[in-house]
Structures are given as C-alpha cells and as structure tokens.
Amino acid sequence: MPELPEVEVTRRSFASQIAGAQVLSVTLGKPLRWPLGRAPSSLVGARVQQVRRRGKYLLIDLDRGMLMVHLGMSGSLRFATQLPAALGPHEHFDMQTDRGTLRLHDPRRFGAVIATDGDDDPVARKLLDGLGMEPLDAHHFRWESFRDGLARSRTPIKLLLLGGKLVVGVGNIYASEVLFASRIAPTTPAQAISAIKARRLFQAIRDILALAVERGGTTLRDFSNADGLPGHFQLQAKVYGREGLPCVQCGRPIALLRQGQRSTFYCPHCQKS
DNA sequence: AAATTGACCTGTCAGC
DNA sequence: TGCTGACAGGTCAATT
Structure with a gap:
C-alpha cells in the first residue's frame, strides 16, 4: 500500500495530534519484520516530540529515543482516542498515550516498529544511511x-x-x-x-x-x-x-x-x- | 562494486 | 465448493 505519498499523508494525519503525548503502555501482537529492539515497557513514560519521515520510514522522536515505523507492503496506522481495547488479528503494535492510541494494522507483517536511541543509534544508522535523496525536499533533491x-x-x-x-x-x-x-x-x-x-x-x-x-x-x-x-x-x-x-x-x-x-x-x- | 535472486507472510482472486 | 497457483504498494541478505 504505502509509497512515499501514503507514508507522508499518514504522517501529516497524526503528527500534530500525537506531539506532546505521553506513552502509557505498549502492546505487541505477532512479530513484525524486526523485533522492537527493547522491552515495550521501556517506552512507558516517554513523551512524543515530533514525527518526521525519511524515505518510507516514519520517525517518531521521543524525549528519550526514537521509534521507527515502516509500513512494509500492507501496513497502515491509526491514531484515535476511541479504539477497541482488544487488538485485531492483524494488529501488531499498539501504543497508548494520554492523547490517543497509535495502532499498526499489517496483515503481511513486512512492516517494522523499532525502538532506537535516536538518529545516531547503530540500528537507525544501518537502516537510514545509504538512502537516496528526498524528492520533496528541494535542498536534497538536486x-x-x-x-x-x-x-x-x-x-x-x-x-x-x-x-x-x-x-x-x-x-x-x-x-x-x-x-x-x-x-x-x-x-x-x-x-x-x-x-x-x-x-x-x-x-x-x-x-x-x-x-x-x-x-x-x-x-x-x-x-x-x-x-x-x-x-x-x-x-x-x-x-x-x-x-x-x-x-x-x-x-x-x-x-x-x-x-x-x-x-x-x-x-x-x-x-x- | 553492481546485478540478480530468494526470502519474509497473509490475503485475494482467477481458473480448473 | 474447494483446491492451486499467481500476485500484491517493500527491502534485506546471500549469491553471482
């Protein structure tokens, strides 16, 4: 489903709503392409600062660390205050905050959610280094x-x-x-x-x-x-x-x-x- | 170094 | 109706 425009549309649809939110709990469904990278409970208490995008990755900056989300072939995100408490069979990541719940729906599970220390984290570097120019950024797309x-x-x-x-x-x-x-x-x-x-x-x-x-x-x-x-x-x-x-x-x-x-x-x- | 190919996983649809 | 195979918007690892 998601190429750059779909990822960017997703980003814009929840970035301002989630900014400033504090993480209350994290629930995982089935494993995605890569493991989360650290215990879900370690995210609890963190505050969301902003949501950026690099290529098809969404980068959710926290006051401690950075959550990387990739939608793979079949992923989509919801952010809402009123979501059913139970995860559906294709929902594999759920982050409750004091402003709403961010939930990943991804039937094929080619997507990924990875908790990193930030842009300089080796895991983040490995995924982001070597990516090409950002086509919608006039300074990068030369x-x-x-x-x-x-x-x-x-x-x-x-x-x-x-x-x-x-x-x-x-x-x-x-x-x-x-x-x-x-x-x-x-x-x-x-x-x-x-x-x-x-x-x-x-x-x-x-x-x-x-x-x-x-x-x-x-x-x-x-x-x-x-x-x-x-x-x-x-x-x-x-x-x-x-x-x-x-x-x-x-x-x-x-x-x-x-x-x-x-x-x-x-x-x-x-x-x- | 660059170019292939296979792998990951599940749902849907066409054809028999 | 049920089975089988092909295909789906991505990308990494292993192999030539």
Missing part, C-alpha cells in the same frame, strides 16, 4: 546529483528508481507513473537517458509525488490515513494496473512487463528509450 546518479548506472531506469539509493520513496506504482509522464521506456539503462528526458523525469518525480500527497494518496485499493479516512481526491494512475486498457495519450493498449519480479506498466508507443 538536479546535478540526479543527473550524475543516472550517468553512473547501467541499471534499467525502473529498477534504479525502485532501488532507493538515488532517490527515495518511488515505489512500484509511482515508478511506472513517473516514467510514463516523462515518456521514458522502463527498460532504458539509466546512463542512456538523454538530458532532456532526465530533466523531465526529475520534474515528474517531484510533481507526481507532491500531487499525490496533496490528493491524499493513490486511488488503488483501500489506503486510509491515521484518521481512518480514505481521502477524497486521490490520484488517478495513468498506467499502473491498466494492462490492455487504452493509453490515455495515444489510445493503444498499455503493456505489462516483469522487472526484478515486479510488474511494470507502460505504453510501448509513448515511452521510448
């Missing part, structure tokens, strides 16, 4: 760095975008969408992309992710923010999930391709190397 990153790689551009080493947050849906918007074939080796097209791709990543955040996420499936609301003005995918349907530009059928065991959707007529 055209020169992006262009140089493309020039250094022969990897097919779709896979390079998914990799997260050059730019973070572009997942399987948005990778197909930004390549369609910039009219680049997904198999094109990164270093073979012309300057003109690279520039279009750079802009498309910024514009499409920003628009998706504005609209509250994608239209696919059942994404909802931490208020449990779906968000009414969700972004329409132009190619993702549209195999065989007419291209919105030229009317020819959208094609499906497998790259790195993931589906890529594209228009063979509109997108060229």
Whole structure:
C-alpha cells in the first residue's frame, strides 16, 4: 500500500495530534519484520516530540529515543482516542498515550516498529544511511546529483528508481507513473537517458509525488490515513494496473512487463528509450 | 562494486 | 465448493 505519498499523508494525519503525548503502555501482537529492539515497557513514560519521515520510514522522536515505523507492503496506522481495547488479528503494535492510541494494522507483517536511541543509534544508522535523496525536499533533491546518479548506472531506469539509493520513496506504482509522464521506456539503462528526458523525469518525480500527497494518496485499493479516512481526491494512475486498457495519450493498449519480479506498466508507443 | 535472486507472510482472486 | 497457483504498494541478505 504505502509509497512515499501514503507514508507522508499518514504522517501529516497524526503528527500534530500525537506531539506532546505521553506513552502509557505498549502492546505487541505477532512479530513484525524486526523485533522492537527493547522491552515495550521501556517506552512507558516517554513523551512524543515530533514525527518526521525519511524515505518510507516514519520517525517518531521521543524525549528519550526514537521509534521507527515502516509500513512494509500492507501496513497502515491509526491514531484515535476511541479504539477497541482488544487488538485485531492483524494488529501488531499498539501504543497508548494520554492523547490517543497509535495502532499498526499489517496483515503481511513486512512492516517494522523499532525502538532506537535516536538518529545516531547503530540500528537507525544501518537502516537510514545509504538512502537516496528526498524528492520533496528541494535542498536534497538536486538536479546535478540526479543527473550524475543516472550517468553512473547501467541499471534499467525502473529498477534504479525502485532501488532507493538515488532517490527515495518511488515505489512500484509511482515508478511506472513517473516514467510514463516523462515518456521514458522502463527498460532504458539509466546512463542512456538523454538530458532532456532526465530533466523531465526529475520534474515528474517531484510533481507526481507532491500531487499525490496533496490528493491524499493513490486511488488503488483501500489506503486510509491515521484518521481512518480514505481521502477524497486521490490520484488517478495513468498506467499502473491498466494492462490492455487504452493509453490515455495515444489510445493503444498499455503493456505489462516483469522487472526484478515486479510488474511494470507502460505504453510501448509513448515511452521510448 | 553492481546485478540478480530468494526470502519474509497473509490475503485475494482467477481458473480448473 | 474447494483446491492451486499467481500476485500484491517493500527491502534485506546471500549469491553471482
């Protein structure tokens, strides 16, 4: 479910509500991708300061430590005052505070909640170091760095975008969408992309992710923010999930391709190397 | 160093 | 109806 826009929409939907809250108790369901990292009771009494995001990680700063939350493939967060006391079968992390309860729902359990000492904690460093540029941060997402990153790689551009080493947050849906918007074939080796097209791709990543955040996420499936609301003005995918349907530009059928065991959707007529 | 591939886990859907 | 296989929005570890 969650690529950068969905994670950012989630962050915005509960960050200001949870800021200043004091942790009352923590309950765990089934194990997630990684263990919490310390006893849940050690979080009790801590105060939440702010909620940041790095790539697809949510970083919840506490007055002692930092909680890292990743939604994996199927995770979603709720923050509310009135939640059922008992955890459902797919709810695996629950943090009660004096302002409400933060609860992770994650059927596939590819997500993670990790308690660390902060940004410099080795566990946090291991996960966050090496992540690429933040596409919605103008200071970090630099055209020169992006262009140089493309020039250094022969990897097919779709896979390079998914990799997260050059730019973070572009997942399987948005990778197909930004390549369609910039009219680049997904198999094109990164270093073979012309300057003109690279520039279009750079802009498309910024514009499409920003628009998706504005609209509250994608239209696919059942994404909802931490208020449990779906968000009414969700972004329409132009190619993702549209195999065989007419291209919105030229009317020819959208094609499906497998790259790195993931589906890529594209228009063979509109997108060229 | 860069590029593949497999693994994690559960739900859903198409086809027989 | 039930079974089987394919697939799903992510990413890390192990292997070439």
